[in-house]
Amino acid sequence: MYKKKIISIVQISFRVILGALLLIAGVFKLQDNSALFETIAYISWLPTGLKSFVIDLLPYVEVLVGALMITGIFRKTVIPVGAMIYLGFFAFAVYGLGSGMEGDCGCFGEPDDSNILAMLLGSTFGWSMVIRNGIFLAMAGILFYNPERKFR
Numbered sequence: 001m002y003k004k005k006i007i008s009i010v011q012i013s014f015r016v017i018l019g020a021l022l023l024i025a026g027v028f029k030l031q032d033n034s035a036l037f038e039t040i041a042y043i044s045w046l047p048t049g050l051k052s053f054v055i056d057l058l059p060y061v062e063v064l065v066g067a068l069m070i071t072g073i074f075r076k077t078v079i080p081v082g083a084m085i086y087l088g089f090f091a092f093a094v095y096g097l098g099s100g101m102e103g104d105c106g107c108f109g110e111p112d113d114s115n116i117l118a119m120l121l122g123s124t125f126g127w128s129m130v131i132r133n134g135i136f137l138a139m140a141g142i143l144f145y146n147p148e149r150k151f152r
Contacts, residue, residue, distance in 0.1 A: 004147050012072075014139040018082060019069025021136070025107045026062030033059060039096075039105045061085070083140040090133040096125035105129075 029036050033055060040051045065085060068078040095101070104124050 007145065007147050011143055011145070014142055015069050015072065015075075015079070018086065018136060018139055018143075019066045019071075021066070022062045022082065022085065023066030023070065026059045026064075026066060028108060029059035029062065035104050038103060039101070042101055042103075079140075079143050083137075083143065086133065086137045086140045090130070090137045093125065093129040093133045097127065097130055101125045 036058065037055055040046070040055055043051070062085070065078055065082050068074055069082050096105075102125065
């Protein structure tokens, strides 16, 4: 009983944290998507139409999924969608590191004196982004754990 309560608290905390991060990143991109535009433009193998689709749609998807994750509405649908978003971010961070991508994805705004989140999490491609997104992906994976399920 005690184990289930702890797992439930951890899952709620992770769901709210991951939702808040998506919501914040989406709002920053809605305010200024120039860093996102530059980052997506760097991917030469991606068709132009798909680039435009990602640039135009991603901020709205982040805000919507983030808000739904925070509130817990439509959890059975939103948690897998959120996990897929974080999987995509992790894969893109690995791609960016491997391809030598430079710059900033604009996820958490500019790291100036007034933006603590950008200073703490950063948005620059490198090992720190891969590790950060790996942690977020692991947190999203924990949301799928069900202590009631018996494995045979």
